[in-house]
Amino acid sequence: MSIFSIFKVTVLSLCFCFVSCGQKQNPKPAEERRGIVVAANRTMDYLPLLQDQKVGVVANQTSVVFHSDGYTHLVDSLLSHNIAIKKVFAPEHGFRGKADAGEKVSDGVDTKTGLPIISLYGKNRKPSQEQLQGLDIVLFDIQDVGVRFYTYIATLQLVMEACAEANVPLVLLDRPNPNGHYVDGPTMAPEHTSFLGMNEIPLVYGMTIGEYAQMINGEGWLENDLKADLTVVPLENYHHESEYSLSIRPSPNLPNDTAITLYPSLGLFEGTNINSGRGTEFQFQRYGASFLDSTAYDFSYVPKPNFGSKYPKEEGKTCFGKDLSTHSRMQEVSLQWLIDAYQNCTDKSRFFNTSGFTKHAGTSTLQQQIEAGRSEAEIKATWQKDLNRFHSVRKKYLLYP
Secondary structure, eight states, X not given: OOHHHHTSOOOOOOOBSOOOTTOOOSSSOHXXXXXXXXXXXXXXXXXXXXXXXXXXXXXXXXXXXXXXXXXEEHHHHXXXXXXXXXXXXXXXXXXXXXXXXXOOOOOEEOTTTOOEEEESSSSOSSOOHHHHTTOSEEEEEOOOOSBTTSXXXXXXXXXXXXXHHHTOOEEEEOOXXXXXXXXXXXXXXXXXXXTTBOSSOEEEOOOOHHHXXXXXXXXXXXXXXXXOOEEEEOOBSOOTTOXXXXXXXXXXXXXXXXXXXXXXXXXXXXXXXXXXXXXXXXXXSEEEETTBOGGGOSEEEOOOOBTTBSSOTTTTSOEEEEEOTTOOOOSSOOOHHHHHHHHTBSXXXXXXXXXXXHHHHXXXXXXXXXXXXXXXXXXXXXXXXXXXXXXXXXXXXXXXX
């Protein structure tokens, strides 16, 4: 049995405003106050795996180690322990998390450490064998939000696949899922898989990124029946029902807890021509468009270019819609706002971007149901068979109650 097998997951039982690597701030982070311990803080469980190894790190701005007076970036922490990091791989939005959604991210050099940064959202989304050459082990630590079209889990799968092909072990430091308390939404149809959804899972899958990595391996989702040599370092004191507040934005347009809880529902607007708050300070906390019926709403706003959204939909136009910035924690995916906007669209031919909506929804059926005037209850009833099937698979890979 390899040393990596010895450290395979034991059931022991989290995250993030943009800061420069190593900068300390926010005394007594929520993670420490609540007693939840992210895997990055469990250094004694993973440093032995990295000693005397040439290490590649998959990380972004959320990859931090918490302490009493703030946090330190994982890369800086590892270097302070004399871990030989050779390169850093960065997902969508980049190593510092500042790029727009969908914006190409270039390779570069980290100005603080001098380490080479290899983009996994530029020329290639899967590490090449050449890029992995010379590495003994890869460490993965990125905060997820538990929504299928959030691309960090696609990056995870491609990294696992590349590591399996190169026979390089992968260690994943688990983090909590702020939307991990429920499973809901349409299930991805196999004919519509893409980087916005690579597997037949529901829109909200209710698993930490570590649990999901085990599912990728266990369900045979890697090409050519490969399996990664995977070690998941688990969280401590975490429960799927835990309310978890992120201290650092996981991406530019998820600024707070409200945006994150609404993201599974309002994220479906990404496949339409409706603005979902990009270009404002209330991303995924409002929606609207100039071509929604102004008489149906008492709320309006004007999107303008800003951090994380250089070219927002409906830029410079008065958008009529709804403000959801005081909404409470969601317990399910809601279609009420999508249906509301469609019903109040003055030119329905402008509503859907069919290709984009299908990729986000994972199925062409949802658009057809909305266009046909089906109610939310009727639509959600059609999801249940697939959701029941997923629940039975999901329970095999859960690490936490």
